[in-house]
Amino acid sequence: xxxTLAVLSLLLAAxxxxxxxxxxxxxxxxxxxxxERADGxxxxxxxxxxxxxxxxxxxxxxxxxxxxxSRDGRYAYVFGRDGGLTKVDILLRRIDRRVMQAxxxxxxxxxxxxxxxxxxxxxxxxxxxxxxxxLELLSEVPTQSKVVGLADLSGNRFAYAxxxxxxxxxxxxxxxxxPRTQKFPAGRQPYDGLxxxxxxxYMAGLFGEDGIALLDTWKPEQGARKILENYGxxxxxxxxxxxxxxxxWAVAGNQAYxxxxxxxxxxxxxxxxWKESGRIKVKGQPVFVMARPDxxxxxxxxxxxxxxxxxxxxxxxxxxxxxxxxxxxILHMEFTPRGEHVWLSARDDHTVxxxxxxxxxxxxxxxxxxPSGIFFTSRAARMGF
Amino acid sequence: MKRPLVFLASLLLAxxxxxxxxxxxxxxxxxxxxxxxxxxxxxxxxxxxxxxxxTAAALKDRPFEGLVATVVYGRPxxxxxxxxxxxxxxxxEWIVRQxxxxxxEEPR
Numbered sequence: 001x002x003x004t005l006a007v008l009s010l011l012l013a014a015x016x017x018x019x020x021x022x023x024x025x026x027x028x029x030x031x032x033x034x035x036e037r038a039d040g041x042x043x044x045x046x047x048x049x050x051x052x053x054x055x056x057x058x059x060x061x062x063x064x065x066x067x068x069x070s071r072d073g074r075y076a077y078v079f080g081r082d083g084g085l086t087k088v089d090i091l092l093r094r095i096d097r098r099v100m101q102a103x104x105x106x107x108x109x110x111x112x113x114x115x116x117x118x119x120x121x122x123x124x125x126x127x128x129x130x131x132x133x134x135l136e137l138l139s140e141v142p143t144q145s146k147v148v149g150l151a152d153l154s155g156n157r158f159a160y161a162x163x164x165x166x167x168x169x170x171x172x173x174x175x176x177x178x179p180r181t182q183k184f185p186a187g188r189q190p191y192d193g194l195x196x197x198x199x200x201x202y203m204a205g206l207f208g209e210d211g212i213a214l215l216d217t218w219k220p221e222q223g224a225r226k227i228l229e230n231y232g233x234x235x236x237x238x239x240x241x242x243x244x245x246x247x248x249w250a251v252a253g254n255q256a257y258x259x260x261x262x263x264x265x266x267x268x269x270x271x272x273x274w275k276e277s278g279r280i281k282v283k284g285q286p287v288f289v290m291a292r293p294d295x296x297x298x299x300x301x302x303x304x305x306x307x308x309x310x311x312x313x314x315x316x317x318x319x320x321x322x323x324x325x326x327x328x329x330i331l332h333m334e335f336t337p338r339g340e341h342v343w344l345s346a347r348d349d350h351t352v353x354x355x356x357x358x359x360x361x362x363x364x365x366x367x368x369x370x371p372s373g374i375f376f377t378s379r380a381a382r383m384g385f
Numbered sequence: 386m387k388r389p390l391v392f393l394a395s396l397l398l399a400x401x402x403x404x405x406x407x408x409x410x411x412x413x414x415x416x417x418x419x420x421x422x423x424x425x426x427x428x429x430x431x432x433x434x435x436x437x438x439x440t441a442a443a444l445k446d447r448p449f450e451g452l453v454a455t456v457v458y459g460r461p462x463x464x465x466x467x468x469x470x471x472x473x474x475x476x477x478e479w480i481v482r483q484x485x486x487x488x489x490e491e492p493r
Binding site: 037038061063064081082104106122123146163189191207208239240241242243304305329347348 | 417421422424425426428429430432433434435459462464466467468470471491
């Protein structure tokens with residue numbers, strides 16, 4: 001009896017060793033990456049297991065890094081501050097390719113058809129167009145200005161804003177080696193931009209004046225116009241210690257939610273008239289104003305020195321219903337694909353916290369070194385991400 | 386000739402005033418503040434972003450007082466905010482001195 005047991009356990013051990021060598025094939029729909037900004041590293045995370053699966057090193061200066069995903073959800077394209085563009089294989093957990101494409105970069109986008117990746121650069125200012133498979137440089141559009149708010153539109157077009165020139169440009173890359181660009185005056189110092197989920201309206205937030213520039217990309221001949229003009233009512237601005245980010249379109253029903261600049265408020269805009277329909281007082285200068293995928297809640301984080309707080313707005317009530325302190329220096333938030341959880345990075349606590357969005361209970365805490373951006377593969381299927 | 390002398394004197398004075406130096410714990414906080422929070426606009430490596438680079442090479446010909454004033458009062462009409470609610474004037478001087486000498490890394 002003893003012998004058979006011993007043989008059996010040997011067999012079992014061998015079996016285990018085998019499966020750990022040859023992992024089961026798996027999908028990537030519940031995977032994502034967390035940027036560990038100080039170490040030039042990303043952590044691959046699993047939102048089902050709520051765990052870090054592994055880490056990938058060697059991505060350079062990630063102090064303002066962002067990522068987009070290939071449409072099969074296997075590769076993340078990570079844009080680093082130092083101009084590095086790294087294609088990361090999240091299944092094999094290794095760098096697939098990497099190029100240094102600029103001196104100083106801020107982010108990028110992937111085209112509707114998934115074939116080209118575009119980087120937006122500060123230094124030298126402009127956009128660069130890469131083959132998504134090989135990272136071969138296909139073309140570039142110099143701007144003589146810092147580029148912000150790059151967003152993908154239908155037809156392999158890309159919209160972006162020029163901080164120093166106060167313009168919105170739309171570049172058609174249907175022939176990626178021959179970019180064709182249209183230019184629109186927008187307003188003073190656009191600091192970021194976003195596109196609505198249908199890809200129709202591009203908005204650039206303005207730092208140098210109160211208001212938001214809006215371009216209907218279905219009717220570009222009408223040019224950009226200004227909405228929410230003078231929302232600060234001429235009052236002196238509070239200091240803005242960090243620029244808000246307009247990634248992601250916080251919209252619920254007919255209302256859109258946007259960060260004010262120099263005011264501790266979230267602005268509410270009626271999507272039909274593009275007029276202000278309200279404003280909600282919050283704890284600090286909003287940085288990210290993000291809708292849970294169903295639009296019922298808006299989660300808001302804040303600029304230094306209020307970056308230990310996160311507030312939740314209930315869109316039916318139109319008011320703040322929760323104020324949380326998930327950790328020190330909350331830099332980013334990402335919802336699981338259907339929004340039952342939100343992941344929050346606490347840079348100075350070196351943790352990522354996972355909250356249940358219904359009960360507001362913390363369900364897990366994961367260790368991560370100076371975590372900043374969190375990006376889930378569900379972005380692969382969304383325009384403007 | 387007078388300007389550089391005054392400038393030199395202020396540098397010397399600032400250097401020779403240990404009483405105004407933030408203590409070691411506060412220095413660590415300030416290093417973190419500059420790397421992380423100034424870094425959101427100037428880059429964690431201070432090589433530039435929305436704001437220009439703040440490396441020793443980039444600042445070498447800039448007047449010390451002017452830079453201190455920029456940190457304390459910000460630059461109206463630009464994205465550079467005033468930091469006086471966060472750092473005192475001696476702390477701003479300490480930060481600028483470190484920037485001009487090559488800013489320390491955060492201890493790991």
